[in-house]
Amino acid sequence: MHIDHFNISAPAKILTEDKKFLCEVFDLVEGWRPKLSQHGYWLYYKDKVLIHLIESNDHYRNEKQGYLDHIAFRLSGLNKLIKTLKILSTEYSIKYSAERDMTQVFFETPSGVGLEAIFLKENIDE
Missing domain, CATH: 3.10.180.10 (2,3-Dihydroxybiphenyl 1,2-Dioxygenase, domain 1)
Incomplete structure (x- = not known):
């Protein structure tokens, strides 16, 4: 078993900030993403998709950290x-x-x- 990817769901403005940050910090690039019902990005390391960013107004930052x-x-x-x-x-x-x-x-x-x-x-x- 291996981890395929992790997902961040957040409002559009935050996703844009996370995309820029993750690309700069980890040398990731935005790449191909299938047409899905929600706007978002897939960030790749070399030829492997590593991070999914999905636009969602149902998700928000918690005041307290969860278990992850x-x-x-x-x-x-x-x-x-x-x-x-x-x-x-x-x-x-x-x-x-x-x-x-x-x-x-x-x-x-x-x-x-x-x-x-x-x-x-x-x-x-x-």
Whole structure:
């Protein structure tokens, strides 16, 4: 089994912000999407659709976080990600595990979806 994609459903303005943010942070591109009843976008990493963005006025940001805490991606290019998050004025936190030689970066999309970027054997340039 593997995860096929994850979906964010939000009003159109928020979806546009999330699309721009996700494309800039993860080097994703908007790609082919079938004709569906709701407006939206499919974001691809290389040739694989990874994120579905669906326009919905029935979904809204909760004041309290639900049980799903975050979605994690294993990446390379830690310093590039930090630079991009700074340019986008995105708050983030960093944890380092010496035992695993792993750096974790936690942040949120404009719509509030929690994300984690995992970097093995990469450290932040000082």
